[in-house]
Amino acid sequence: MRPCLLAVCFLLNFSFIQAADVAKDFTLRDTNPRSNRATATVSPRDYLLQVSGYYFGHAG
Amino acid sequence: MRLANPDWNVDILGVNASDQLPYNSLIISENTLAWLQDTPQDHVWDLWGVNFRDVRILDPQNRLIATYNLTDHDLAVSTNRAALKTLFLEAAQAIDSDHDGLPDDWEILYFGNLSSGPNDDPDHDGFSNFDEFAFGTNPINAGSHAPIFCQLSWPQRHPEFSVLFRRPAGGMINFTVEASTDLATWSSFGTQLAPAGTPRVLFDRTGTAEAKYLLDAPYGDSSPRFIRVRAVPRGTQ
Numbered sequence: 001m002r003p004c005l006l007a008v009c010f011l012l013n014f015s016f017i018q019a020a021d022v023a024k025d026f027t028l029r030d031t032n033p034r035s036n037r038a039t040a041t042v043s044p045r046d047y048l049l050q051v052s053g054y055y056f057g058h059a060g
Numbered sequence: 061m062r063l064a065n066p067d068w069n070v071d072i073l074g075v076n077a078s079d080q081l082p083y084n085s086l087i088i089s090e091n092t093l094a095w096l097q098d099t100p101q102d103h104v105w106d107l108w109g110v111n112f113r114d115v116r117i118l119d120p121q122n123r124l125i126a127t128y129n130l131t132d133h134d135l136a137v138s139t140n141r142a143a144l145k146t147l148f149l150e151a152a153q154a155i156d157s158d159h160d161g162l163p164d165d166w167e168i169l170y171f172g173n174l175s176s177g178p179n180d181d182p183d184h185d186g187f188s189n190f191d192e193f194a195f196g197t198n199p200i201n202a203g204s205h206a207p208i209f210c211q212l213s214w215p216q217r218h219p220e221f222s223v224l225f226r227r228p229a230g231g232m233i234n235f236t237v238e239a240s241t242d243l244a245t246w247s248s249f250g251t252q253l254a255p256a257g258t259p260r261v262l263f264d265r266t267g268t269a270e271a272k273y274l275l276d277a278p279y280g281d282s283s284p285r286f287i288r289v290r291a292v293p294r295g296t297q
Contacts, residue, residue: 022123023108023122024108026102026107030073030096031076031084036094036261042094042263048265048267049163049169050120050267052071052117053070053073054115055073055093056077058083059081060082
């Protein structure tokens with residue numbers, strides 16, 4: 001019987017996804033009147049040549 | 061984060077779940093974070109395949125480079141905050157692998173490779189690639205010229221002289237506003253033109269911001285002066 005190799009996977013503290021694919025585009029409205037883009041429609045493409053971070057949360 | 065680190069070219073936005081619209085006032089009353097509202101029609105949460113409390117970080121070419129979940133890594137823990145900050149810091153470091161003063165992302169966006177140099181002028185408009193990068197113009201479009209505006213206005217009945225120009229939103233370049241009485245000798249000393257706050261990012265897919273300088277105090281004499289904006293790579297004179 002062939003020896004069976006047990007692959008051990010460990011969960012990293014954070015996940016890196018290989019920087020290959022461009023994130024899918026979208027256009028959403030900024031609902032915060034206090035932000036620097038208040039009422040504007042915002043797309044990730046607005047942030048080309050900049051680094052942008054997106055937090056997916058719940059207002060409630 | 062931007063106010064504390066004006067040299068960073070980073071913006072963070074929130075994306076509210078489509079069924080959470082009624083609760084927006086709870087979030088936006090306390091902060092200035094751009095808070096984008098997802099909709100059932102846009103379904104961005106599904107489009108990006110996110111989990112609740114994911115932070116997704118995109119590089120300057122809009123490629124996903126990191127996901128950091130705040131349920132798994134509570135930001136009340138200092139090491140988690142440090143890890144997230146490190147992710148953004150590393151992403152924000154402008155990479156210039158050929159050391160020509162032009163960020164790799166900028167060269168790839170406009171030329172598709174890193175073969176161009178800072179002194180090249182591919183659109184033959186008299187502005188070098190470094191000039192085009194420094195002032196946020198298109199290096200392959202001869203019709204794209206650096207808009208530098210001088211403006212005299214009277215807000216609240218006091219004269220205000222300002223100089224506005226575009227610049228990269230990050231901190232790779234130092235800008236000085238200089239004055240001359242004869243177009244031969246230029247000096248930044250005594251120009252009394254000072255930056256008016258942090259540059260206003262334009263979000264127009266060019267990674268540029270609008271910088272504004274104000275004349276802090278009137279010159280002591282009535283001699284006319286010429287104004288110019290000089291850009292040099294950070295770390296050089």
